[in-house]
Amino acid sequence: MSRKLLPGRLVVASHNPGKVREITALLGAYGAEPVSAAEMDLPEPEETGTTFAANALLKARQAADLSGLPALADDSGLCVDALNGDPGIFSARWAGESKDFGEAMRRIEAKLGDIKDAPRDAHFVCALALCWPDGGEVEVEGRVDGALVNPPRGDRGFGYDPMFVRSGDDQTFGEIDPDLKHRISHRADAFAKLVGLVF
Numbered sequence: 783m784s785r786k787l788l789p790g791r792l793v794v795a796s797h798n799p800g801k802v803r804e805i806t807a808l809l810g811a812y813g814a815e816p817v818s819a820a821e822m823d824l825p826e827p828e829e830t831g832t833t834f835a836a837n838a839l840l841k842a843r844q845a846a847d848l849s850g851l852p853a854l855a856d857d858s859g860l861c862v863d864a865l866n867g868d869p870g871i872f873s874a875r876w877a878g879e880s881k882d883f884g885e886a887m888r889r890i891e892a893k894l895g896d897i898k899d900a901p902r903d904a905h906f907v908c909a910l911a912l913c914w915p916d917g918g919e920v921e922v923e924g925r926v927d928g929a930l931v932n933p934p935r936g937d938r939g940f941g942y943d944p945m946f947v948r949s950g951d952d953q954t955f956g957e958i959d960p961d962l963k964h965r966i967s968h969r970a971d972a973f974a975k976l977v978g979l980v981f
């Protein structure tokens with residue numbers, strides 16, 4: 783289903799401050815007034831889906847139903863080829879309750895270390911879902927390909943950014959200017975597709 787989003791209030795249905803920051807920056811140009819899930823006091827739903835798309839839709843649907851406003855959710859993660867796509871949809875869960883991504887990155891390295899000559903190719907995926915209170919919904923997916931570096935470098939991003947270098951680049955997503963990340967990331971790729979459909 784495709785439709786136009788009129789300018790107005792839009793819930794950014796995420797409890798991750800790093801994502802809310804990026805999505806708010808990406809929305810800036812489109813006349814939408816982002817309101818965060820925290821500002822609306824929305825609960826964090828359990829992510830029971832088995833795909834990025836299903837989890838993005840579940841988060842956006844709950845926020846739209848509870849708030850009565852259109853809601854945009856992001857489900858994303860890092861997929862490592864040699865680990866059969868892990869951590870994938872479990873990317874947030876690998877960091878545990880304390881959201882320790884240093885630990886999650888060490889876990890990836892430990893698993894790669896167990897595989898002889900493991901290739902270091904990886905990609906980020908971002909599913910964006912936009913749901914309306916009347917039941918309408920749109921879902922798109924973006925991706926960026928790259929490789930993992932060890933040790934991780936840079937503190938300008940969030941999550942797994944310090945270990946990821948986009949194909950053809952030298953700096954990690956943790957080192958590059960955040961404005962540049964907003965133009966080249968999996969989230970930017972998904973956003974460009976969403977904008978084509980609804981703005």
Ligand SMILES: O=c1nc[nH]c2c1ncn2[C@H]1C[C@H](O)[C@@H](COP(=O)(O)OP(=O)(O)OP(=O)(O)O)O1
Pocket residue numbers: 795796797798801826829841856857858859860873874906939940941942943955967969
């Ligand atoms: O650009 C990114 N740069 C680095 N790491 C990233 C990125 N994008 C996703 N990631 C990783 C970390 C994040 O925690 C997990 C997503 O998990 P995911 O469930 O979609 O988000 P979340 O639980 O952090 O917040 P919420 O569900 O409230 O939107 O993947």
Ligand SMILES: [Mg+2]
Pocket residue numbers: 829874
């Ligand atoms: Mg989550």
